[in-house]
Amino acid sequence: MKSIAMLTISAAVVVFLTNSGWAQQIALTIDDAPWPHSELYQGMERSQLLIRHLNEANVSQVVFFVRGKWADSQRGLQQVQLYVEAGHLIANHSYHHWDFDNVDAPQYTQDILKAERVISNLPNFTKWYRFPLLHEGNTRKKRDHLRAFLTQHGYINGYVTVDTWDFYINHLVQKGLRKGWRVNMDKLRDLYLEHMWNAITFYDGVAKQFLPRPVKHTLLLHDNDVTAMFIKDLVELLREKGWTIISPEDAYADTLIKTAPDVLLNNQGRVMATAKSKGYPGPYRSSEDEHTIEGMFTKYHVWEN
Numbered sequence: 434m435k436s437i438a439m440l441t442i443s444a445a446v447v448v449f450l451t452n453s454g455w456a457q458q459i460a461l462t463i464d465d466a467p468w469p470h471s472e473l474y475q476g477m478e479r480s481q482l483l484i485r486h487l488n489e490a491n492v493s494q495v496v497f498f499v500r501g502k503w504a505d506s507q508r509g510l511q512q513v514q515l516y517v518e519a520g521h522l523i524a525n526h527s528y529h530h531w532d533f534d535n536v537d538a539p540q541y542t543q544d545i546l547k548a549e550r551v552i553s554n555l556p557n558f559t560k561w562y563r564f565p566l567l568h569e570g571n572t573r574k575k576r577d578h579l580r581a582f583l584t585q586h587g588y589i590n591g592y593v594t595v596d597t598w599d600f601y602i603n604h605l606v607q608k609g610l611r612k613g614w615r616v617n618m619d620k621l622r623d624l625y626l627e628h629m630w631n632a633i634t635f636y637d638g639v640a641k642q643f644l645p646r647p648v649k650h651t652l653l654l655h656d657n658d659v660t661a662m663f664i665k666d667l668v669e670l671l672r673e674k675g676w677t678i679i680s681p682e683d684a685y686a687d688t689l690i691k692t693a694p695d696v697l698l699n700n701q702g703r704v705m706a707t708a709k710s711k712g713y714p715g716p717y718r719s720s721e722d723e724h725t726i727e728g729m730f731t732k733y734h735v736w737e738n
């Protein structure tokens with residue numbers, strides 16, 4: 434009897450620790466939709482693969498931040514409609530994908546409204562804005578102008594909390610394929626998963642240091658070949674590690690980091706900007722740089738010839 438009682442107590446303690454521990458929750462947010470054709474896929478073919486993998490992984494909702502110019506064609510609109518039909522959210526990622534560092538605020542805001550005209554009639558259109566390159570304004574004046582503009586137009590900033598460089602992994606893959614190199618997909622997947630996991634644990638580690646309770650994370654992904662091929666593996670990895678995939682709506686309701694801090698470091702995401710505002714001296718990124726990722730391609734022997 435005693436041992437059964439002890440077991441019951443142990444189980445209760447485990448449940449208590451799990452519930453009171455640092456809950457690991459993350460939403461998937463996908464930029465640069467609808468990506469056109471690549472070395473591996475036609476646009477529509479890739480979108481279908483991505484949706485199939487999200488379904489197989491039982492992820493019911495992600496958000497696609499759409500480049501207005503790419504959706505402004507029959508090809509692009511078809512891909513976006515596929516995302517809508519699958520129940521995912523559609524949000525604004527500007528029309529031309531300009532870097533806000535290089536454009537003045539009035540020109541930049543017109544570009545946001547131009548994208549809105551392309552996508553606002555779609556069901557599931559949501560007034561979230563994702564800054565291209567995560568550049569939210571390189572001066573306080575520009576930054577504050579945009580913050581006011583987004584509020585006036587009913588938008589929230591579709592911030593990320595976990596920055597990743599999946600786009601650079603994808604870029605290197607395309608570059609190699611164009612040279613006629615053969616890619617080992619298993620090794621590429623391992624490289625991708627290591628990069629993503631490093632980024633997630635890095636930004637969550639900073640959150641743990643500087644925030645009083647767990648944040649609901651938003652993971653930066655891109656509508657490209659590596660995402661379409663490996664999203665299911667990434668979701669499986671996260672769940673194995675005890676993470677829960679949540680909807681973007683749930684993530685953006687997180688009051689803990691809903692208010693943007695008064696710092697100019699905005700291109701590493703909301704957790705990092707918040708930590709900086711509380712005195713975090715850096716480092717501000719984990720392995721999101723060209724040198725590290727190129728080194729990983731060598732380490733993993735991604736190319737077979």
Ligand SMILES: [Zn+2]
Nearest residue numbers: 464465565566
């Ligand atoms: Zn983008």
